[in-house]
Amino acid sequence: MKFIGISFVSFSLTAVVLANAYYQKKQFYPSVVYITKSNPSMAVMYIQAFIGVWILGKLMRKVFFGQLRTTEFEHLMERSWYAITETCLAFTVFRDDFTPKFVALFTLLLFLKSFHWLAEDRVDFMERSPMIGWLFHIRVLSLLLLLGALDSHFIIHAFHSTITKGASVQLVFGFEYAVLITVVVNIGIKYALHSVDLHSETPWDNKAVFLLYTELVMGFIKVILYVAFVAIMVRIYTLPLFAFRPMYYTIRDFKKAFSDVILSRRAIHNMNTLYPDATPEELLATDNVCIICREEMATACKKLPCNHIFHTSCLRSWFQRQQTCPTCRLNILRAPTPPTNNNVQGAQPPNAPLPPNGPNQFFNMFAAPNQFFNNQVNPGVNVGAVPPPNAQAPGAEPAPAFGPGPAQPGAVPPPPPAAFAAPFGFPTHAFPIPFPMPFMAPPPMPPTNLAALSEEELRNLEGHERRHVEARIQCLRNIQTLLDAAVQMMQQYSVASSVSSVGREPPASGSAPPAGNGGSSSDSVPNNPSAAANENAGETPSADQPPEDSASGETASVLPEKSPKSNNSDLLSEASSTSAEEEIRRRRLQRFLLQEQEQQQN
Amino acid sequence: MAGSALRRLMAEYKQLTLNPPEGILAGPVDEENFFEWEALITGPEGTCFEGGVFPAKLTFPPDYPLSPPKMQFTCDMFHPNIYSDGRVCISILHAPGDDPMGYESSAERWSPVQSVEKILLSVVSMLAEPNDESGANVDAAKMWRESREEFNNITEKLVRKTLGIPC
Ligand SMILES: [Zn+2]
Ligand SMILES: [Zn+2]
Numbered sequence: 001m002k003f004i005g006i007s008f009v010s011f012s013l014t015a016v017v018l019a020n021a022y023y024q025k026k027q028f029y030p031s032v033v034y035i036t037k038s039n040p041s042m043a044v045m046y047i048q049a050f051i052g053v054w055i056l057g058k059l060m061r062k063v064f065f066g067q068l069r070t071t072e073f074e075h076l077m078e079r080s081w082y083a084i085t086e087t088c089l090a091f092t093v094f095r096d097d098f099t100p101k102f103v104a105l106f107t108l109l110l111f112l113k114s115f116h117w118l119a120e121d122r123v124d125f126m127e128r129s130p131m132i133g134w135l136f137h138i139r140v141l142s143l144l145l146l147l148g149a150l151d152s153h154f155i156i157h158a159f160h161s162t163i164t165k166g167a168s169v170q171l172v173f174g175f176e177y178a179v180l181i182t183v184v185v186n187i188g189i190k191y192a193l194h195s196v197d198l199h200s201e202t203p204w205d206n207k208a209v210f211l212l213y214t215e216l217v218m219g220f221i222k223v224i225l226y227v228a229f230v231a232i233m234v235r236i237y238t239l240p241l242f243a244f245r246p247m248y249y250t251i252r253d254f255k256k257a258f259s260d261v262i263l264s265r266r267a268i269h270n271m272n273t274l275y276p277d278a279t280p281e282e283l284l285a286t287d288n289v290c291i292i293c294r295e296e297m298a299t300a301c302k303k304l305p306c307n308h309i310f311h312t313s314c315l316r317s318w319f320q321r322q323q324t325c326p327t328c329r330l331n332i333l334r335a336p337t338p339p340t341n342n343n344v345q346g347a348q349p350p351n352a353p354l355p356p357n358g359p360n361q362f363f364n365m366f367a368a369p370n371q372f373f374n375n376q377v378n379p380g381v382n383v384g385a386v387p388p389p390n391a392q393a394p395g396a397e398p399a400p401a402f403g404p405g406p407a408q409p410g411a412v413p414p415p416p417p418a419a420f421a422a423p424f425g426f427p428t429h430a431f432p433i434p435f436p437m438p439f440m441a442p443p444p445m446p447p448t449n450l451a452a453l454s455e456e457e458l459r460n461l462e463g464h465e466r467r468h469v470e471a472r473i474q475c476l477r478n479i480q481t482l483l484d485a486a487v488q489m490m491q492q493y494s495v496a497s498s499v500s501s502v503g504r505e506p507p508a509s510g511s512a513p514p515a516g517n518g519g520s521s522s523d524s525v526p527n528n529p530s531a532a533a534n535e536n537a538g539e540t541p542s543a544d545q546p547p548e549d550s551a552s553g554e555t556a557s558v559l560p561e562k563s564p565k566s567n568n569s570d571l572l573s574e575a576s577s578t579s580a581e582e583e584i585r586r587r588r589l590q591r592f593l594l595q596e597q598e599q600q601q602n
Numbered sequence: 603m604a605g606s607a608l609r610r611l612m613a614e615y616k617q618l619t620l621n622p623p624e625g626i627l628a629g630p631v632d633e634e635n636f637f638e639w640e641a642l643i644t645g646p647e648g649t650c651f652e653g654g655v656f657p658a659k660l661t662f663p664p665d666y667p668l669s670p671p672k673m674q675f676t677c678d679m680f681h682p683n684i685y686s687d688g689r690v691c692i693s694i695l696h697a698p699g700d701d702p703m704g705y706e707s708s709a710e711r712w713s714p715v716q717s718v719e720k721i722l723l724s725v726v727s728m729l730a731e732p733n734d735e736s737g738a739n740v741d742a743a744k745m746w747r748e749s750r751e752e753f754n755n756i757t758e759k760l761v762r763k764t765l766g767i768p769c
Pocket of ligand 1: 290291292293294295310311314
């Protein structure tokens, strides 16, 4: 409404000016001269021209875009604001040839730029809407053709002008339109990719890769254009401040596209080399839905070391962002190398309940240090001595933690107290029971008196070769894993004890000792995994099939990733119950139930 | 074939329409654009938000579900984990590695396993149990800790407002 009013006023003013001029001079040319000589008349004419451009813009928008979306409009406003500021900056550089023609050219440039932005947003929208009609295609195609033609016309014009008349402001226009034409090409490629994708029957997995490379190449061309422009401008005029912001963004986008391509290549490489394709049997054994896209998995699926299965393409795009399992957050870069793992798994039927996968992974981890110890070089001897709580628990069953020290091969885990096994209904053998670990001989102890050794012997003890260093790093990693696992065990123990005391008031058989009591006292250990798995069941769908070794592998692998600061400690601290805390606990339990129900619905 | 983000959002919408969780309504604002949703959340029972119906909008990134959506209440809210402009600050809405508050563990963060439904359920439980360590709304967090009475008064007004009842 306001706009209609303004244009009406402008039109009537123009009419008055024209009529007045014609009335005074009676002829065409004198009237024109009169108008150009009179400042007020010229002001009116400028305003009229501006309104005319505005109306043309509205018309073109109606023709090519229809109604603008809110986000498109906001985008347009934001970018126009920057563009106008930069144009004003550009005026300062070219203040000598500040003429109406010059202003008109800049206005035209801004005008065309805004249509490029809108076209960009509109083509991006193709991915967001399920309804793309023929009108959309006609509009986008004709707009792209029009913009492309205009851009090339202005580039050629600028080129000729620069060749024939020498460097002028046309340099800026030539360069601006060159950038705009790369934008048109970029939009065109995107549009083509989206259209092909829309019309294909099956999902097109490689589209993302094509888009990435388009982005990279176009970014590179733009960076070159900007650098060349700034170099030329610095030589001929001054530093083109107005080009710095777009140049900064171009370089940033290019850098991002570059790192995206690298990450993507790495992800593809990992995908092809590290992870095995999921077999049809494995797909059948799970619920067969890819958790990333929520669609069925039939072919082209990969299995991660944690036994979670995803579409190859989904996993690839996820790995570009994070190198973790989407389901259990296992850090796949820190995971044991799958080739060995596969051999182990290949040797057993995948669903065999025993031996669980967890210890196998640990076996793999310890393989290297064993060689290392055989070399008589063992700074990592502490691996064997990790579980001090164990030593402080005389009369306990041997080796509750992963420590190999006093482990008795084939030691039978103590039967879990019924109070724990019953509520969860999980067969205990499905969890990684750390006891039977006959694979590790106790490492040789280092000589206690280091002073007695000669210089040479000490140096041998240290070891400088690559394999020594590698073994040492491996050893440190193992220590970290063991510590993580121990912490996790303690937490789960405390959760188990607090959960049991919530469920049934006084804990049976005093199995809920105070927290922080070195959690890994032997009789608690076998219970913990069941509590952990019960928790995980709320989060991870595949843990719903308890007697599978996938569940156990997952439990083992999820351990180090969980943070010590989850609700576990909360549950503990509420042990002394007031009524308010009772209430919170009730709600929390409800929430757990809710999550579980929801999981079952999925 | 539509893009994967669009297909997943359509699947989630279908799922939410077929099995709506209690007290939650959500769907695209406009069926032409599946990346802008609006949601209605009823205040959980037995809390100071009980009885209220709170509208919110969800904005999905083009690479959903690899990146989390953003959620913003479109009504007035007073809650320790909601910014005064309505933006919701809970861990499930943050990708690991971006931790504005520095208190969240990566286990509760965004990953493609999460979904609109899980986000909304988390928001419901956030309404029930604010995390007063988060500084999204410091005043609300302080009031929640120190004078629950006053907090409840404010939220009661908000609840009335969402229902269109004059205070
Ligand atoms: Zn998938
Ligand atoms: Zn996993």
